[in-house]
Amino acid sequence: xxxxxxxxVGGLLAGVMYSLVAIGFVLxxxxxxxxxxxxxxxxxxxxxxxxxxxxxxxxxxxxxxxTLAIMVAIAxxxxxxxxxxxVNQPQITLFMATLGLSFVIEGLSQIAMGASVHELDLxxxxxxxxxxxxxVSQFDxxxxxxxxxxxxxxxxxxxxxxxxxxxxxxADDPQAALSIxxxxxxxxxxxxGVAGFVSLVAGLLWGARQGVQFALTLVVLxxxxxxxxxxxxxxxxxxxxxxxxxxxxxxxxxxxxxLLGGSVSTWFAYALAVIFLLIRPAGLFGEAAIERx
Amino acid sequence: MTLISSAEVADFAPARxxxxxxxxxxxxxxxAALVVFVGVPLLANDYWLNAILVPFxxxxxxGLGLNLLMGYAGQASLGTGGFMSVGAYATYNLLLRLPQxxxxxxxxxxxxxAGLVGMAAGLLSLRIKGFYLVASTLATQFFLEWLFNQFxxxxxxxxxxxxxxxxxxxxxxDLSGPVGRYLLTLSAVTIVTAVAIRLVHSQTGRxxxxxxxxxxxxxxxxxxVASGKLKAFFVSSLVIGIAGALWAFAYLGTVDARSxxxxxxxxxxxxxxxxxxxxxxxxxxxxxxxxxxxxxxxHVISGPLGGAIDAGQLENFQxxxxxxxxxxxxxxxxxxxAALLSxxxxxxxxxxxx
Numbered sequence: 001x002x003x004x005x006x007x008x009v010g011g012l013l014a015g016v017m018y019s020l021v022a023i024g025f026v027l028x029x030x031x032x033x034x035x036x037x038x039x040x041x042x043x044x045x046x047x048x049x050x051x052x053x054x055x056x057x058x059x060x061x062x063x064x065x066x067t068l069a070i071m072v073a074i075a076x077x078x079x080x081x082x083x084x085x086x087v088n089q090p091q092i093t094l095f096m097a098t099l100g101l102s103f104v105i106e107g108l109s110q111i112a113m114g115a116s117v118h119e120l121d122l123x124x125x126x127x128x129x130x131x132x133x134x135x136v137s138q139f140d141x142x143x144x145x146x147x148x149x150x151x152x153x154x155x156x157x158x159x160x161x162x163x164x165x166x167x168x169x170x171a172d173d174p175q176a177a178l179s180i181x182x183x184x185x186x187x188x189x190x191x192x193g194v195a196g197f198v199s200l201v202a203g204l205l206w207g208a209r210q211g212v213q214f215a216l217t218l219v220v221l222x223x224x225x226x227x228x229x230x231x232x233x234x235x236x237x238x239x240x241x242x243x244x245x246x247x248x249x250x251x252x253x254x255x256x257x258x259l260l261g262g263s264v265s266t267w268f269a270y271a272l273a274v275i276f277l278l279i280r281p282a283g284l285f286g287e288a289a290i291e292r293x
Numbered sequence: 294m295t296l297i298s299s300a301e302v303a304d305f306a307p308a309r310x311x312x313x314x315x316x317x318x319x320x321x322x323x324x325a326a327l328v329v330f331v332g333v334p335l336l337a338n339d340y341w342l343n344a345i346l347v348p349f350x351x352x353x354x355x356g357l358g359l360n361l362l363m364g365y366a367g368q369a370s371l372g373t374g375g376f377m378s379v380g381a382y383a384t385y386n387l388l389l390r391l392p393q394x395x396x397x398x399x400x401x402x403x404x405x406x407a408g409l410v411g412m413a414a415g416l417l418s419l420r421i422k423g424f425y426l427v428a429s430t431l432a433t434q435f436f437l438e439w440l441f442n443q444f445x446x447x448x449x450x451x452x453x454x455x456x457x458x459x460x461x462x463x464x465x466x467d468l469s470g471p472v473g474r475y476l477l478t479l480s481a482v483t484i485v486t487a488v489a490i491r492l493v494h495s496q497t498g499r500x501x502x503x504x505x506x507x508x509x510x511x512x513x514x515x516x517x518v519a520s521g522k523l524k525a526f527f528v529s530s531l532v533i534g535i536a537g538a539l540w541a542f543a544y545l546g547t548v549d550a551r552s553x554x555x556x557x558x559x560x561x562x563x564x565x566x567x568x569x570x571x572x573x574x575x576x577x578x579x580x581x582x583x584x585x586x587x588x589x590x591x592h593v594i595s596g597p598l599g600g601a602i603d604a605g606q607l608e609n610f611q612x613x614x615x616x617x618x619x620x621x622x623x624x625x626x627x628x629x630x631a632a633l634l635s636x637x638x639x640x641x642x643x644x645x646x647x
Contacts, residue, residue, distance in 0.1 A: 103616025270432030
């Protein structure tokens, strides 16, 4: 029983790490309707930049600030060069464009900063903490707490600030929002910038856990089922979806993996997501599309 | 009561666009067939046949399969690689376990099995739409990748993960040389393309386009949406399965699950988006673009800079340039190369018209 609870808790905490990547997706999809496949390469780019700066003995906060500046610059460039000319194109074309974008970001950041594996130390001691009989990784707890803070901050940003309210207007009805003078293009830059910030946080936590390397881009494939379960438009959904996927994944690996010969985690999360979709076709917290003829 | 004569009825028939005389069209077809079936094998060297023409034809076929589903029926899918692997493994097992079947029959049956698997995956499309469907087709992709890796039965308990393909022959003619493989691929592509052209102009094709344009509206006016979607998944996966079998047997010479991964799915999707959705000729243009561009980049970059930078950097540079070109192309020609071609044709027609 202890083993079961430990696996469950470990899975839940790992799921929060998936949520972090999924939140970046949600932000961009909500504001611009773009299914941003480049989120994974943004995570890699942020982590690589940060670790390269740290290896040059730059102070932690200064390095984070410089990385953030670079991510914002990327966001502005993406809006200018990619999104603006492609406005009003079908969503699938925009999706393909972000796929091309992910090649560009991955290629360029590895040219600039190399493709070798970097160690990233955030100064979090990774000794297990005991709660009664159950051991929990301290690193996972810190990661979960960071994600929690991020979600609260983003929720306040979206519901209280002027920018956040404009964003919700755009998500609701782009035409009406434009007609009352909301600047769509500036807001897209802001959203992609915030998504860049989220990928910086995700990149730091994932990088500290796995090492900063090309495989970081693959977290995008882990975040997709999270996104399907939670719904593309809900930050709460991303968190709940992450918890479900994390718990399901690690329990399946232990209990189902033995039956089927291992490594079920490549597809189990997707199968789980599909089951959820069959019951709720727009995710748990997504908005069901109302179709008019 | 007056009887309407057939001449009067004919007047109400929709006006036909002036067509070129039939004999000239057929002469054009015959010349084209002569060039690709006889001229190319005589003139092209082994490198062109093996490394460019065969993968180009197979990727065009895979593009055609996905285009039927995505461009005509409007159901986006990222399971292409998975369906290709079903076709490849099914054909391999048919050749291995039922050696008395002739090769074309095994290929077709392999395609049918892939089609059935595709139809099962397509059941999701009855409930799920849009990007949710795209993301859930990834479930099929990853499950199939895992399945063929995990269970030895599919690869006849081969110890290495790649298995060599059986000898290719039709009626005793050996097809394992470059020319033979080219002709096998070309014949398959020609036949499937002809069937696909008929299909998209048939009742089925019109049903698909109605579903693509708006499936709710289509269902309101009584179009059978569910069966139309499943049919689209079946036909599309059948074509993709044949493409996968050809990829394994006529191109690689081995059946290897790793060559049918998610990157392959993305590649085929790029082909139809760059070529043009809802266009048959676009698949060929897109596939030519996707096959030739990396080779071209390789020559351009490694020519003057060869040896100056190491291979890893070169690869990164190529990747970034490739991504950049894709974005540039999507911006410049969002309707694909097929739209560019038809504009060229109109321009030429205006120029040559009296």
